[in-house]
Amino acid sequence: MKVLIIGGVAAGTKAAAKLKRMDRGMQVTLITKDQDISYAGCGLPYYVGGLIDTREELIVNTPAKFAGLTGVEVLTGREAIKLDSTAKTVTARNHATGEEEHYTYDACILATGASPIVPPLPGMDLEGVFKLRTPDDAIGLRDYVKSTQARRAVVVGGGFIGLEAAENLQAQGLTVTVVDLASQIMPNIFDPEMAEYVKRHLQSKGIRVLTGNPLEAILGSGRVDAVKTGMGTLSADVVVLSIGIKPNTAFLADSGIELFKGTVVVDEHLRTNLPDVYAAGDCALVKNRLTGAPQWSAMGSSANYEGRTLAQLLGGAEVRYPGALGTGVVKLPGLNAGRTGLTEAAAKAAGYDVETALCVVDDKAHYYPGAGSFIVKLLADRPTHKLLGIQVLGPGAVDKMVDIAVTGLSMGAKLEDFSNLDYAYAPPFSTAIHPFVQAAYILLNKLSGALESFTPAQYAAGEAKDYTVLDVGLQPSIQGAVRIDLASVNGPLEGLDKDAKLLLVCAKGKRGYFLQNRLKYFGYTNTRVLEGGTTFNQVRVAGVAASVTPEQITAVKALGFLFDKRTPDKFNGRVITRNGKITAEEQKVIAEAAERFGSGEVTMTTRLTLEIQGVPFENIEPMREFLAQHGLETGGTGSQVRPVVSCKGTTCQYGLIDTFDLSQEIHEKFYEGYHGIKLPHKFKIAVGGCPNNCVKPDLNDLGVVGQRVPQVELDKCRGCKVCQVEQVCPIHVAKVVDGKVVIDPNICNHCGRCVGKCPFHAVDQSTNGYRIYIGGRWGKKVAQGLALEKVFTSREEVLATIEKAILLFREQGITGERFADTVARLGFENVQEQLLQDDLLSRKEENLAAQKHLKGGATC
Template identity: 55%
Template sequence: MKVIVVGGVAAGTKAAAKLKREDRNADIRILTKGKDISYAGCGLPYYVSGVIREKKDLLVHTPESYEKVTGVSVKIRTEVTKVDRKGKTVEAVNLDTGAVETYAYDKLVIATGARPFEPDCPGTQLKNVFYMRTPEDADMLRQTVEAGEIRRAVIVGGGFIGLEIAENLAAKDVKVSVIDFAPHILPGFLDPEIADYVENKLADAGVMCFTGTGLEEILGEEKVEKVKTSRRAMKADACILAMGIRPNTEFLQDAGLEMFKGALLTNQALQTNDPDIYAVGDCAMVTNRITGKPQWSPMGSTANIAGRAAAMHLAGKKISYPGVLGTGVAKLAGIQIGRTGLTEQAAKDAGYPVESVICVVDDKAHYYPGADLFVIKLVADRESHRLLGMQTAGKGAVDKLADIAVTAISMKATLEDLQYMDFAYAPPFSTAIHPLQHAVNILLNKLNGELDSMTAAEYAEEGENYRIVDAGITPSLHGYPYVDLNSLDGPADGLGRNEKLLLVCSKGKRAYLVQNRLKAYGYTDTKVLEGGMTFHTELTEEE
């Protein structure tokens, strides 16, 4: 079997290496446009700050070492420009000589990845305008920072790469601002209220996010001096363009392969509409594991898993790649975030009857040094109680919460399935009732009617119709009545039994306990503000 793999880095090299292990007799050749066959793209932001010290540490393999380890033939600096499906050949240009070469295949794997979006605005050719896609990009930015040329930087794009670059530049004492045209950072990844919480935490750490703000022009004589936005001009010594990526599939426009917004559509064997042509990595769509619909997942994890799955199918094994959940984690300035499954809006769009909850829980035993908190949002099917999604933010191990939720969602677990699971516990690692399990219990209380709560969206819409009641350990809200749980042993003075009461405490737990007691004393319309003052900092800021 003669197999041509177009592209390297993650998906292409994984597919080729795994197929060679499965079938040592397969004739496999990688054709790649770049000179680096395999590098750690996800590590680029951390090289900029020096967390990853040496550029060579980003290079997983040289073409020579890859060939020796895998037995796969590699041709670098070779750009495939055409696919002839009928003749089963690809046409490529040798970028060093300009010669046009033709390669025959029995099976073709397209793993051409994606490239940074380049905005059509003046000033992008100025010195100190950077992208972040290759080790060379990261190296140029790092050298400029270490030369002392950058004191202020504007990052255009509030996605993963932009925010991770922001964190790493801030660690080098660069004053960083992030702009994004979307209403919130990480659009589509987090629900708006969680994104808003993260934006506030970034601001606390010195990274200012200006959302709803578009790039208009990069100004300067020879190098960046200002970045003109739809709001105002911002002084800057550098501008990092991280406005998303676009699939590298233009050379396939006449090949008759089905695409969506430039990404190749694939089935659960990673085949395109041509069964002899596979597509993996950032140039391809996969499947959303919950909805069954096509989803673009330009993640290193997806590239590797899909590349491996495609190779196994090529080797004749019966595989069915079920797809992705939109899982991701990120270390940002002052906070870490994680998410998997459907956001609340995505779940509604998919037709699920949705219930959600936001809660603030300890990340480990509260008495253990370094203990902090997690903000967790759970999304579930109101009728079946199936877990559909989880979002979290905190300083602790957000990846552990995400991975537990990945497992649960993949197994179609209900909240009840998670309620009594035997999770690991010791004070340095967790709480006696696991943080995610704690969140599950809160959502079950809400679904079962034991907790009547108000979400952030509901608070924004109808919070003014309720009388705020301070239910904290000690009075914390000026101008509002205070109820002390410890002395609440009957009707609360000054609060009407049929009055609309919004109970607020630091995290939400104590307000729930007050609500439970007030219900016992005949109060009919109480709500607990989800996340309390930890999540709704505006309550204390207005004092």
């Protein structure tokens, strides 16, 4: 039997290898357009982030290795351009020779996969715009980020690959914004309330997410520098397109094959409508295992299963491919997300009478170190109790919850079928009653009426607005709610009518259920438990300003919002201005943000950031999203490089250097570029244009001062009785000694005021440069920085020295101490010697990768 396989990677290579194992005498030929036939496509984002180090680790098999292992004839660089099912031939173009080649078959497998969608918008061909589908894409992206020292990334598309790309770009030190046309991230994968929780989580981790935001153009001259969206223009050094994929099936247009939106329609035996032509993988349209409806499942796992099943079928086995469930899992910063089966919307569209429960359950014994929670949304058919789907969020092994559901869905299980399953238990791994079983119990309680509740979606829609909120948590956490001590409830609640509408809220939902059970016994008729409690929901009592918890204060502080202790829930948010200079348009945006989200007042901080006053806690994320739409960000707190402060530089009559431009570059390289790097304490940088020291560079951790070093040509000096150079020197360092002007280099502050003042041109020459001060500090303890002995003459030297100072502070500083303390402890001469050499740069990668200063010392 002669089998021709078009395409490699997952489905094609899996089918080829299995065919040869089943029948070594079978003639199997695999042709593919690409040179790589088998690679880890799902690992590409992790190569970008550096978790996968080399290209070789991404390559599962080279063509030669695969051919040697399996006996399959592998022909790369062949692009299929025509299928003739009558003649049983495939025509392909050989890209090496340009010639057309013809291949015959007894059976043909289409495994051509899919390609990234690139919208027909301006700027798609600019340098710095990437897709993420092949190893070369990932290699090109990582190399570009490093070679250009990119600091700002925009990821277009909020699906799995887009979010994985965002996480890994952030891991490389970039500031990342995700934009998506849809109203939520992960559309049709997670239900809206689950996606909204993930969005809030990503934003808390510093990844901006702008949904309902269409891409309009990518801007730049030769190289990308911004992204134009429906909500405004976002600055960008690199763009990743993750909008979606389209099947590689254009060559089949005239073949007579049945296509649906570009996918090849197949039956449960993976047969197309053409004789002896089959399809598998990302180009094939299979069916949903639950509903039997057509479903496109472009996943590496599905492709492998389909390829293997197809090989078995061609080998004569009595097997079928029963369909896909849409199972998926994604790793995000500090949160994993998994799902399988139907979403609530899809289940209703399929005709099911859907009931759901959202619960928060322990992922292992609560007392075991590292224990966390699963946020579980479980779906079932109300009349039959048949399991329909699951969505799980949490820091731990969400995949095991999803995999249990996959087994149950595949076997048509009802919720009751899970009741007494003997799942593995030990404190490091699970709870005594498995978390999946707990979720099933909760949904069964809801179906039976034992639990009466509001889902988070119902709560967000306002269905609980007429209910009195009872706070049943272990500790009071909801401002304005009626506090209930669960342990003391042994009868009717004082002051609450038995027919009153009562919303029972705790941290997770469990204590709320216990209270409801007790209140029902005492005759209360209208109680509802809020599913997911305060863990999942943002609970507010109408008309009451909610006080914030210490955890919330800490969380938003890292985003640049400082708590106003005169209020229960208001913060002052710092808007970064890069170098103290912003445009008139940005001023308007900040003013509008202050009016819409804050008190309407804006103040200037000493670090030249703008601070929007009086922002309620619930307005923080909406305000950050609004600012992000206009390319602005909040921040400037924590044990990190702080925003750079700059004087007016060359716009001042005394300015010697362009401080705005230098400060902008320092901001991009060290505020944005080192944004994810923890230091022992805050690290402040100031740039002054001259020795007037308007922004006190010598009272910062590191200060840069513009210099103009005069050069005296003594042969031109006339020894004038009234020396103009001496007269103009503001600090009286220039003096006429023995008939010649002398400028003591150890005292001169290099202000340059004397240059060009001699009528005989004795002091016309000078060297422009930069003086760097280290170890300054202002505050409770004052330290004046000391100048390095060298006057630097290039900006590159200055930037390198700043980086070395930051690296030295991270490597040799003690958590909680300021750089001045580090310099004093190590000795100025020691520190200066290290900064004037390059050893610190050679240890950079090791230094930044080290788990140091995980809790820094900055308190403001």
